[in-house]
Amino acid sequence: MPDQTAPETVTAGTPERGRRIDGKAFAAGLRKQIAGDVVAFHEKHGITPGLAVVLVGNDPASEVYVRNKALETHRVGMRSFMHMLPETTKEAELLQLVDRLNADPEIHGILVQLPLPKGMDGRRITNAIDPKKDVDGLGEVNAGRLSLGLPGLVPCTPLGCLMLLKSELGNLRGLNAVVVGASNLVGKPMALLLLNEGCTVSVAHIDTVNPQALTRMADILVVATGVSGLVGRDWVKPGATVIDVGITRIPASAGKTKLVGDVAFDEVAAVAGRITPVPGGVGPMTIACLLQNTVTAARLSLEGAPD
Numbered sequence: 001m002p003d004q005t006a007p008e009t010v011t012a013g014t015p016e017r018g019r020r021i022d023g024k025a026f027a028a029g030l031r032k033q034i035a036g037d038v039v040a041f042h043e044k045h046g047i048t049p050g051l052a053v054v055l056v057g058n059d060p061a062s063e064v065y066v067r068n069k070a071l072e073t074h075r076v077g078m079r080s081f082m083h084m085l086p087e088t089t090k091e092a093e094l095l096q097l098v099d100r101l102n103a104d105p106e107i108h109g110i111l112v113q114l115p116l117p118k119g120m121d122g123r124r125i126t127n128a129i130d131p132k133k134d135v136d137g138l139g140e141v142n143a144g145r146l147s148l149g150l151p152g153l154v155p156c157t158p159l160g161c162l163m164l165l166k167s168e169l170g171n172l173r174g175l176n177a178v179v180v181g182a183s184n185l186v187g188k189p190m191a192l193l194l195l196n197e198g199c200t201v202s203v204a205h206i207d208t209v210n211p212q213a214l215t216r217m218a219d220i221l222v223v224a225t226g227v228s229g230l231v232g233r234d235w236v237k238p239g240a241t242v243i244d245v246g247i248t249r250i251p252a253s254a255g256k257t258k259l260v261g262d263v264a265f266d267e268v269a270a271v272a273g274r275i276t277p278v279p280g281g282v283g284p285m286t287i288a289c290l291l292q293n294t295v296t297a298a299r300l301s302l303e304g305a306p307d
C-alpha cells in the first residue's frame with residue numbers, strides 16, 4: 001500500500017500513479033488571488049464585498065463550516081454577516097430574513113447552510129435568494145443558466161472540482177468523465193460543468209445497475225455519494241484522475257474520529273494517475289470558491305448581469 005505521506009518518485013517511462021492533488025494548497029493560492037480582487041474592487045467602487053451566511057439549528061458539522069466561512073471571508077478582506085437561528089425557526093421567519101438580506105445593499109452574497117432542519121422546504125428557501133446574490137448557485141435561475149452553458153453563479157464544490165481538474169489536466173475536451181452521485185448540490189452541476197468543458201459525461205446514481213462498468217471507462221472520475229469507501233480499485237481505470245467529494249467522520253483508534261472520503265484512498269491511489277485526498281482535497285476548495293462567487297456577485301450588483 002502506498003504511504004500517503006511519502007515523497008513522490010516518478011521514474012522516466014513509468015506511468016505516474018497516485019499523485020495527490022493538493023486542494024489545500026490550491027485553495028490557499030486562490031484565496032490570495034481573491035484578496036487581491038477584493039482590494040481592486042474597493043479601489044474601483046469604494047465598496048467592500050459582503051457575504052451573509054445563515055445557519056438554522058445546531059448541526060455540529062454545519063457550525064464548523066459556517067465558522068470557517070466567516071473566518072475566511074474576513075481573511076480575504078470581505079465583510080461577513082452571520083445569522084445563527086434556532087432549530088425552532090419557522091420557514092416564514094427564514095424567508096423574511098432572506099428578503100431583508102436581498103434588499104440590503106451591503107450584502108452581495110447570501111448562503112443558507114445545508115442541510116436545513118426537517119420540515120423546511122429547501123427549494124423554496126433557495127429560490128427566495130436574489131439570483132444575483134445566490135453564491136451557492138443552487139436557485140433555479142443559476143441552475144438553469146448552468147444547464148444552458150450561460151455564465152452565472154456556479155455551486156461551490158463542483159466549481160472547486162473543475163478548477164482542480166483544469167489545473168491538473170489542462171483542456172478537458174474529449175475526455176470521458178463519470179460522475180457518481182446525482183445530487184443538486186454536487187453531482188448534477190458537476191456533470192453540467194464537465195459537459196460544458198467538452199467532456200463525454202455519464203452520471204451513475206443509486207439506481208444505476210453495475211456502476212463499475214461505467215466508472216472503469218472514465219478518464220475523470222468524480223465521486224459524490226456520501227457512502228464512505230464505496231469506490232475501490234476495481235472501479236477505476238489505470239491512470240484516471242479521481243476526485244473524491246465525500247467527507248464522512250468515522251471512529252478511529254483510541255476513541256478518536258477521522259475524516260474519510262467515498263474513495264478507498266490507498267487501494268485506488270495504486271491505480272489512479274492522480275487523486276484528491278480527504279481531508280485536504282475538495283473540501284478547502286468549497287469555501288475558497290464561495291469567496292470567489294461573492295466577488296463575482298459583488299461585480300454583478302455593480303457592473304450588471306452576465307450576457
Ligand SMILES: Nc1nc2c(c(=O)[nH]1)N[C@@H](CN(C=O)c1ccc(C(=O)N[C@@H](CCC(=O)O)C(=O)O)cc1)CN2
Nearest residue numbers: 065112113114115136156157279280281283284286287
Ligand atoms: N449551502 C451549502 N451547504 C453545504 C455546502 C455548500 O456548498 N453550500 N457544502 C457542504 C459543506 N461544506 C460547506 O458548506 C464544506 C464541507 C467541507 C469543507 C472542508 O473544508 N473540509 C475539510 C475538512 C474540514 C474538517 O476538518 O472538518 C477537508 O475536506 O479538508 C468545507 C465546507 C454541505 N453543506
